[in-house]
Amino acid sequence: MIVTTAQLFKHAYGKYAVGAYNINNAEQAMGLFKGAIQSQAPFIIQISKGARKYTDKRMLEAVIRAAAEIFPDAIFAVHLDHGDEETCYDCINSGFYSSVMIDASHDPFDENVAITKRVTDAAHAKGISVEAELGMLGGVEEDIKVEEGNACLTDPAEAEKFVKLTGCDSLACAIGTSHGAFKFKGKQSLHFDVLQKIKSRLPGFPLVMHGSSSVPKDEVDRINAAGGQIAGSMGVDPNEYLPAAKLGVTKVNIDTDGRLVWTRVHREFFRDKPGDFDFRPPGKIFIEEYAKFIAGRNVLLGSANQLADLRQSLAK
Ligand SMILES: O=C(CO)COP(=O)(O)O
Ligand SMILES: O=C[C@H](O)COP(=O)(O)O
Ligand SMILES: [Zn+2]
Numbered sequence: 607m608i609v610t611t612a613q614l615f616k617h618a619y620g621k622y623a624v625g626a627y628n629i630n631n632a633e634q635a636m637g638l639f640k641g642a643i644q645s646q647a648p649f650i651i652q653i654s655k656g657a658r659k660y661t662d663k664r665m666l667e668a669v670i671r672a673a674a675e676i677f678p679d680a681i682f683a684v685h686l687d688h689g690d691e692e693t694c695y696d697c698i699n700s701g702f703y704s705s706v707m708i709d710a711s712h713d714p715f716d717e718n719v720a721i722t723k724r725v726t727d728a729a730h731a732k733g734i735s736v737e738a739e740l741g742m743l744g745g746v747e748e749d750i751k752v753e754e755g756n757a758c759l760t761d762p763a764e765a766e767k768f769v770k771l772t773g774c775d776s777l778a779c780a781i782g783t784s785h786g787a788f789k790f791k792g793k794q795s796l797h798f799d800v801l802q803k804i805k806s807r808l809p810g811f812p813l814v815m816h817g818s819s820s821v822p823k824d825e826v827d828r829i830n831a832a833g834g835q836i837a838g839s840m841g842v843d844p845n846e847y848l849p850a851a852k853l854g855v856t857k858v859n860i861d862t863d864g865r866l867v868w869t870r871v872h873r874e875f876f877r878d879k880p881g882d883f884d885f886r887p888p889g890k891i892f893i894e895e896y897a898k899f900i901a902g903r904n905v906l907l908g909s910a911n912q913l914a915d916l917r918q919s920l921a922k
């Protein structure tokens with residue numbers, strides 16, 4: 607069942623965070639739904655602009671609709687990740703997406719407010735939720751390079767003003783994370799102080815954490831032992847997900863970790879079977895391993911075993 611992110615956040619707020627997983631293909635969809643059902647967790651499927659172009663946005667939609675039929679107990683939102691204004695309108699008008707992210711965080715504050723407000727008005731007219739972004743993630747976000755340090759962390763006073771002016775349903779805040787496998791050079795920790803300040807200005811308002819992959823060391827070690835060359839990687843400590851959830855983070859974005867599962871499975875498979883060329887055996891292993899990963903993450907996020915209670919509260 608497809609629901610909005612606002613519906614998911616209403617149930618999760620202050621108790622747990624919903625995992626938001628990026629997918630690009632049928633194998634990821636199968637693993638994601640399988641893992642969500644194994645752990646009895648609601649989830650968010652994130653579709654990036656790149657994912658919409660990888661095969662075709664219609665292919666991905668068909669895959670997700672099929673997965674929802676194969677796993678009829680699943681409760682999830684379909685969300686556009688890092689959208690621009692034009693892509694947001696395309697998704698709002700699609701009849702498929704239940705949530706969009708407008709990412710105008712690289713524009714000046716007033717411009718970000720104006721764009722986000724336009725998208726929010728259009729989305730709300732169709733009952734669709736909107737995530738916006740304020741502040742810039744450290745390290746490399748999209749094509750923008752941001753220096754390490756506090757300069758680009760979300761300003762709590764600005765966050766309060768931004769939410770009031772735009773009417774958005776959730777806000778992606780920069781609290782020290784970045785996209786990809788190389789998040790921290792020194793201390794591996796979220797800026798809980800900033801999060802606490804944002805929460806006290808926006809009590810009850812759902813916050814979103816991007817760049818939340820944990821980049822497990824054993825995963826990277828296995829990839830490198832099978833021919834990979836990923837050096838100096840570091841992710842978010844997954845034991846910080848739940849403390850962040852208690853401070854209002856209702857959505858935790860995880861993409862890179864899923865790519866690492868894919869890379870580990872395929873590198874090991876073809877290292878050990880150099881004569882093989884059928885992609886289905888490693889594909890099947892990937893689906894199982896990704897499902898296991900998703901189920902494990904949902905336990906750490908606190909979203910595991912929330913499905914029955916969520917279903918009840920949605921029926922009220
Ligand atoms: O924020 C993300 C998608 O929007 C994904 O972050 P990771 O690169 O840490 O997986
Ligand atoms: O925020 C970025 C997501 O991880 C999506 O990445 P992508 O644009 O390579 O699909
Ligand atoms: Zn951004």
Ligand SMILES: [Zn+2]
Nearest residue numbers: 785816817859
């Ligand atoms: Zn992101």
